[in-house]
Amino acid sequence: MPKDHQAGEAGTVRRWLRPRTVAPFALVGAVGIIGLIAFSPGSAHASSTATPAPVQATANTATSSQASAYVSSNANPPHLGGQAPSKQLGLYYITLPRSYIAPGAALFAANCSTCHGPQALGGTKAPNLQGLGAGTVDFWVSTGRMPLANSSIQATRKPPRFNRLQTLEVSAWVQSLTPGEGVQIPVVNTSLGNLEQGNTLFTLNCAACHTITGAGDALMDGAYAPTLHLATPTQIVEAIRSGPGNMPRFGPGNITNTNARDIAAYVTKVLQHPTNAGGIGLGGIGPVGEGFVALLIGVGALMLVCFWIGDRA
Amino acid sequence: MSAEDDHSVSPLPPAALDDPHLQPYARRPEAAQTVAAVAMVIGFLGFIGFGVSYWVVASTQWQAATFGIGLFGFGFGVTAWGKYLMPQGPFVEERHQFHSTEAERDAMTAAVVERGGMVVKRRKVLGGLFALGSTAMGIVLLFPLLRSLGPKPGRTLFQTNWKKGSKAVTINGRQVYEEDLEVGGVMTVFPEGFEGSSPDQVILIRLADTTQPLSAPGRTSWGVAGYVAYSKLCTHLGCPVGLYQEQTQQLVCPCHQSVFNVLAGAVPEFGPAPRPLPQLPITVDAQGRLRANGTFDQAVGPGFWERP
């Protein structure tokens, strides 16, 4: 370093230490952090490139020929009215065509059998899939969690490897191993959903893990409750019924078919499109984000004003 | 003490016109004036804009933008006026000693001690009665101030509304049957007739589809049909322990992340909670309805002094 430059060092250090010099950087940093929080899709676990597959639309097409094939075992228990899922209810289950089974078997053999075994009976690395039903498989595959990218504590949501048809084919093959068992693939008509009911049920059953805004949060042992901001109505009902990973399982005796429809409607219509009437939503993480803004932007900006007003002595 | 020290305003000569103290701080006052003027015009327009946006019921953002920018612009202009265009100074003010002289202090002390001594010491009885009376008044005033506020705890902290045979119902008063929960399912239940009651909330978990006894050693008869039931009140601070991690069989308190082991009688494994969640013994009646088979063997919720 040239000598003359060093001569100015005392001045440089001083300038760096002056609040007036540091403050703009702090403010820019603060804005950056807030921006990160405000505009991130939810959390580190949600891949920002993930585009939700058009589950509902395709599922509707896939079932147009099978619309009458309901799975009666999914009805509410008798003391809850015994109401079966139906189109009128806004929630019904599809039976996948037999023609899907053969291509599904091929896809499974090529992509899944290494871990889950040729007959989906599981192995040391992966669980038995028999009896889980098409809905469970559809949930894991359509959210991109399966096939697993790397072995971490919890499978991460990512863009799905299979397209909608392939997903249904694999689901159909797994379902064909144990006909009638497990969770079926639901079709949810959220426009019939009761948002007020969905709100009540969500705060009672879901918010303890997924947070009240559906943003998700960290659990024990490196697991986490994922954000719900990317979930489709079908995936929501599949998750309620099958309880993927650490999530509890809610059968129709606990969350009835009507309840499940209302929750799906509340999540997709309200939580995914929150009424942020007050401005930037800050990612729905509550007072943590607000504290950052208050201290770094609010007090920070006013301190900058102080530097300007008081810069005289 | 100089004359300055008694807050009198010494007559000052009119300042000379070319006194540098009276020059504006700005090197180019005309430019500074323009800046201040523009800012204050922005402020004025912002205020008008707020009025308009209120009148037409514009969104919160419009109202904030107009009013906020108006206020900030106006304030910026006024401050710039003060900072750049008013006499730059520096001006000085002498500090005055505000404490009293020794003589004044002595006089005050003497007044207190001697006058007080004169009237109190001569009338010791009255002085004592005054102290007694005012103390009594202070103490009895505390009675209504504190005691009227609420009831005494009594034994209420040790009691819940769960009794042997209480039917478990959901928040909507719906009876819970044995087949309602799937394995890995979880539900918040209350004793019938006390739906929503805070101390009575119980978290019902179905661990297995079995008739085998479950849960901690010595408590295996407390569960039934794969069900166990724990008080939902965290033993740390009373938050509802609503977070059930099904794979690891843990109940987690969302407030301060206390972790309870569901399989081992909800003993705390991590976090600040000191005690296991109290377990409610349950059974299934002939109609398949879940009922309490007793009550909690200890107070639910966070710790307190009277707890043994």
Added chain:
Amino acid sequence: MIDESLRWVDDRLGIAKGGRTFLDKIFPDHWSFMLGEIALYSFVVLLGTGVFLSLYYVPSAHEIIYHGSYLPLRGQRVSEAYASTVGLSFDVRSGLLMRQAHHWAADIFVGAIAVHMARVFFTGAFRKPREFNWIVGVTMLILAIVNGFLGYSLPDDLVSGTGIRIAYSIIESVPLVGSYLAFFLFGGNYPGSGVIIPRFFIIHVLIVPLILLGLLGAHLGLLVKQKHTQFPGKSKSERNVVGSPMFPTFMAKTTGFLFMTTGVIFLLGGFVQINPIWQFGQYESYKISYAVQPDWYMGWLDGALRIMPSWEWVGWGHTIPLEVFLPAVIFPGIVFNIFYTWPFIESRHTKDLAYHNLLDRPRDRPKRTAAGAAMLGLLGTVFFASSTDVMANFFDLPLMGVLWFFRIAVIVVPIVSYFLAYQICNELRQAEGLGKRKRALAVTLTESGEYRTEESEPRPGDGAGVELEPVPVPAFIDVVPPELATGEGVRRVMR
């Protein structure tokens, strides 16, 4: 006109003499003296917006059916408190702006108090004769935090209700009287007999603000009586104050600052959403959301509760929930007692009984600065510990690991902060010429390849105001003769 009115008033009240002194009161020009004004003006905004809110808010736990304009809640059973808060957010014109501005102002209020207090601490402005004002200030900080918590609790939404539940359990944790206090305050076992919302309301809108206003008057009154401190400098001594006069210079600047503070608060109030209670829903004691945190100024208590080990003391038929009592009662008690007694601790330690009107530079008092840094390190660590779950989720870290990190950091960080600050102070003091106002140095490369360092051009204020000898504020200024006003060389005095 003014002359006559003043005469009329002065005949009756005799204000002219004191008024003139007040107008001539000198305020030192330094940015750090404006920090308290952020707090003062956010308090003004709090009062204004608070009056607005109180006209619509209904302090009642009585249950009604919500019929307002937010669809997902329509038909739900909610308390009148919650319904009216959602109502004033959606169905009262400008209501949401006022509510959010009120909440931001509260967050900024406490933040500004903290920053102002740090300034006062690190520059030694609390020393004799200003101990009273320090104590008044600490009391106002506590009241601001308490009132913030109360106000945050009023909407009766799920997140704030969880906070009230925790507050109940903290009161309950006090040995001997805890359960009695909790029962008295809440009117029974939690959630009590529905009295807590109206009680919090009257404390929030009347009792605490009244005390705060009184203390604020005392704070400012003492400031006027004892006069400002100032940093050492040319012509500045223990016996004078150098700066700008109250009227007109300071009045213009501070009035402008009032507007700017209000402007920032209202901009935040309309553009950054705070506490969207309609998303949280009505509080029920059996409902809970993950990722619930209190407002930031309560975060340090929440963090202390989180990282505390589960040490409950049981014996002789009694229980002391130390895992609650220590972090939530004893810890803040110790912190605020240190705050209260610091001026006396320090003067006892330094045996310094003199008046101090000239401020210290933080580096010149390395031990005090280091102690302050340690306290900031401690409070900062427990503050960040209140967001362990959000951090673990956001940065994809194991939750227990984050918690253990904070359990260790809460001991390590204050110690490291102390020694680091001490070392920095000493090194800064040894460095020559640091901290003196100088012109910027420009390094240029000459044609021959040599570097040359030159002082840059003087900036506004560099040589003008500072170099002048300060003078008393003149009584009046001559009218500018027209020939001079336009002439070269003499700048016109703007009045």
